[in-house]
Amino acid sequence: MTGLFCRLATRSCSLWRRGAVVLREAHGPPSRPRPRHRAPLLSGEGASPAARGGAQSRTQHSEAVEPVEVELKRLQGADYGIVEVLMCRHKARNALGHVFVSQMRELVSSLSDDSSVRVVIFRSLVPNVFCAGADLKERALMDNSESDLFVHSLRSLMTQIAMLPMPTVAAVDGVALGGGLELALACDLRTAAHSAQMGLIETTRGLIPGAGGSQRLPRMVGITLAKELIFTGRRVSGRTALEMGLANRAVEQNQTGDAAYREALCLAREILPQAPIAVRMAKEAVNRGIQVDISSAMAIERICYARVIPTRDRREGMAAFIEKRPPQYTGE
Structure with missing residues (x-):
């Protein structure tokens, strides 16, 4: 009887996984499979105490599954060749935590040797936010050596993005602060909504930009202006970012809150037909x-x-x- 029960549970779990794959295909499959949330092996409802105890034991020994915080979407039809990196850590405003950074590194690595990819757009699915920067709650739990190692991993991620062989575009439809702006700076091009807010605000937290911002910003807007922005931790709008050369294009925000993304898509479509x-x-x-x-x-x-x-x-x-x-x- 126990064997039959386990076989039924395994079949149910298999069916759930196939359903999850179908849902993921709707958004475009990532180049590498990643674990998704798994349904419990046994619900325990209507089962004997012994069966429920066995289910709890198996659950305790099952692998911890990370939430999906970054996904990949491959456009089709006339837009084939454009790939979107979707940031979707909603509760933490795309803060750069361990899981987020790990998943981003995996996706970016999968794109490096993919000759079918012609343009990559980095965009957020979190309303009014591109990336809020470092996950300060996680950072508060780190000692000095752990913090240094994590910032090193952030710096490596930004370098990995900058080293992608194909053009990259950051669509900044909201807040891009600290590490969030450093992520945008690692891209080749940036589009921004006029209402977006961008800034390297690390000095207001007793830090300096540590993921490439202190080097990329001066090369983009000039040394003296970069020093002013970094020393003061000032935030600038998308309109001002365009004026100072921080953004390539800036547009009025629309009702759906994705004006910068739509402009990034227009830019990608201009690049797409070229050799x-x-x-x-x-x-x-x-x-x-x-x-x-x-x-x-x-x-x-x-x-x-x-x-x-x-x-x-x-x-x-x-x-x-x-x-x-x-x-x-x-x-x-």
Whole structure:
């Protein structure tokens, strides 16, 4: 009798998992499977005390399942090639906690070698928030060495995002503070709602930007302006961010609260038709060249240029120009 009961429970759990997969496909499957919430093996309702005791024992020995705080969505149809990284830690306003950072690192890693991905959009599903920064509740429980290690993992995540070979766009529809702005700074491009609030506010907490903000912001807006923003911990609106070069585009917020995302999608659609290898090489040339002297930068450009010469896309681009038709790039 006990064996029959366990087989029925296992079948129920299997059916639940298949249902969860179907739901996840509706949002676009991530490149790597990740554990989702699992239904309990046994509910215990209507079971004998012995059966309930066995269920509790199995539950105690089952693996802890992390909540899903970051997901991947692959657009289809005419938008195929655009991938969205969806931040969905609702209760903590996308704060950068251990689970959030771990899941983000896994997703970003899965995108690095995916040649089908042409543009990545980082967006939030939490209303009025892009990313609120560090999870201060978690940080308060860390000692000095643990805090240092965690900030190192944050810095590594931002570097991982910055090193993605394809263009990345941050859609800032709300608050992006501290580590949240550092995440946006790690992207190639940023769109913002006028109502968005952005700032490196670490000095107001007795800290400094530790996930790349002290280095990326000066390279983006200039040293003196970056120093002012960091020293004062000042927040700026999306409109001001556009004026100072922190955002590429800024738009009025709409009724659904996703104006920056819609603008990011428009930007991604402008990039999508271009030759993907050429776009990737252009990104590499700019990113590597900006770090060195002009002579070395020219050598980097020459290397990147040489890598597009033998591609089919280059030949297709030339043929399309001569034949006066739109090119059809395949990324080869």
